[in-house]
Amino acid sequence: MNPTNAGTTTPTVTRHIDPAYDVVVVGARAAGAATAMLLARRGVRVLAVDRSAYGTDTLSTHSISIAGVYLLERWGVLDALRDAGTPVSRAVIFNYGDERVRIDIPARGGVDGLYNPRRTLLDATLVDHAVDAGAHVRHGVSVAALTRDADGRVDGVELDVAGERRRVAARFVVGADGVRSKVAAQVGARTTYEEPTGAGDIYSYWTGLPSDLMENFYEPGRAAGIIPTNDGAAAVWVGLSPETFREVARGNLAPTYHALIGTFPQLVDRLRDATRVGGYRGFPGTPGYLRGPTAQDGRSSATPATSRIPSARTGSPTPSSARRSSPTRSPTPSSAGWTRSPPSGDTRRHATSWRRR
Numbered sequence: 245m246n247p248t249n250a251g252t253t254t255p256t257v258t259r260h261i262d263p264a265y266d267v268v269v270v271g272a273r274a275a276g277a278a279t280a281m282l283l284a285r286r287g288v289r290v291l292a293v294d295r296s297a298y299g300t301d302t303l304s305t306h307s308i309s310i311a312g313v314y315l316l317e318r319w320g321v322l323d324a325l326r327d328a329g330t331p332v333s334r335a336v337i338f339n340y341g342d343e344r345v346r347i348d349i350p351a352r353g354g355v356d357g358l359y360n361p362r363r364t365l366l367d368a369t370l371v372d373h374a375v376d377a378g379a380h381v382r383h384g385v386s387v388a389a390l391t392r393d394a395d396g397r398v399d400g401v402e403l404d405v406a407g408e409r410r411r412v413a414a415r416f417v418v419g420a421d422g423v424r425s426k427v428a429a430q431v432g433a434r435t436t437y438e439e440p441t442g443a444g445d446i447y448s449y450w451t452g453l454p455s456d457l458m459e460n461f462y463e464p465g466r467a468a469g470i471i472p473t474n475d476g477a478a479a480v481w482v483g484l485s486p487e488t489f490r491e492v493a494r495g496n497l498a499p500t501y502h503a504l505i506g507t508f509p510q511l512v513d514r515l516r517d518a519t520r521v522g523g524y525r526g527f528p529g530t531p532g533y534l535r536g537p538t539a540q541d542g543r544s545s546a547t548p549a550t551s552r553i554p555s556a557r558t559g560s561p562t563p564s565s566a567r568r569s570s571p572t573r574s575p576t577p578s579s580a581g582w583t584r585s586p587p588s589g590d591t592r593r594h595a596t597s598w599r600r601r
């Protein structure tokens with residue numbers, strides 16, 4: 245899939261859906277498509293549905309933690325991302341005021357650095373691998389509700405397929421349906437961890453930057469960074485507090501973005517010969533969280549996928565499964581992954597600040 249063709253092809257749109265599966269996965273992006281792929285590879289009969297179109301974009305600045313890159317390699321997905329021209333970064337530079345820290349990414353276990361694919365490419369590639377493994381993946385299909393048996397156990401979903409309601413039975417339902425998960429809401433999934441802070445974000449794409457330059461800039465209360473991605477472009481982001489986003493940036497993305505970039509002289513220098521392409525995307529910031537797999541009533545067969553939302557600018561939360569299976573640990577919690585600034589204070593100290601509920 246060529247990321248520049250995102251959304252123009254919809255190979256998984258089809259009306260054929262079986263009446264019953266072992267597992268129905270709600271949402272077919274990073275979490276859902278990967279789950280469907282792994283289940284299908286184990287011979288599980290799986291249906292993944294997504295109401296959005298195949299290969300479409302979503303909010304993200306594309307940075308994948310090193311543990312995630314190892315998983316993509318282990319799953320046999322990384323080569324497809326490389327073949328699509330995703331650039332590799334072999335070092336990440338952190339600028340804390342005048343202090344400059346360079347973290348080199350050692351080549352190990354088939355991974356030669358960090359990859360930051362556009363979501364138009366990553367999500368579609370995972371879907372392609374899920375389909376290759378035998379999963380049914382259907383786009384343009386919504387889950388309207390979970391269904392339950394006489395004991396109250398989730399036993400399937402009610403789909404909206406082009407305006408037509410269709411029930412599909414399932415032994416298990418997985419909620420990979422994002423930050424406003426209907427599955428999590430319907431099963432009453434508990435929040436088990438919550439970040440103390442969130443941060444807003446504005447980003448845009450720039451061409452003309454080195455394809456391997458991954459660099460972050462931190463000052464109390466604000467941050468910025470460069471993340472190279474596909475099509476010869478880099479996502480250049482600025483981080484700000486939710487309060488500042490609410491008071492200044494909302495409805496005012498472009499001037500806020502450029503004003504914040506202007507407060508980082510080194511970043512201004514990097515961008516001197518670069519060209520901004522496309523529009524501006526903004527996110528107001530909300531605290532990140534993890535949800536537990538258990539339902540309140542203990543009877544549900546539905547489970548929300550581990551949730552990570554970007555507002556957690558304090559670090560790069562890695563699901564425990566990814567930590568366990570990674571052949572190596574990143575040098576610092578924030579060194580090789582998706583890292584943002586907290587609204588205020590020392591970024592490095594905040595990087596591991598998780599609290600348990």
Ligand SMILES: Cc1cc2nc3c(=O)[nH]c(=O)nc-3n(C[C@H](O)[C@H](O)[C@H](O)COP(=O)(O)OP(=O)(O)OC[C@H]3O[C@@H](n4cnc5c(N)ncnc54)[C@H](O)[C@@H]3O)c2cc1C
Binds near residue numbers: 270271295526
């Ligand atoms: C500004 C910003 C920057 C970010 N930057 C990064 C980054 O650099 N690195 C990083 O790792 N993460 C980043 N994130 C976070 C990242 O985007 C999310 O963690 C990630 O998208 C979650 O993936 P997911 O597959 O769980 O869910 P999503 O990508 O949210 O996908 C959920 C899917 O479920 C579908 N869906 C929802 N409800 C239904 C339904 N009822 N029926 C059918 N389908 C449904 C939706 O259409 C959607 O396609 C960023 C987020 C934001 C907002």
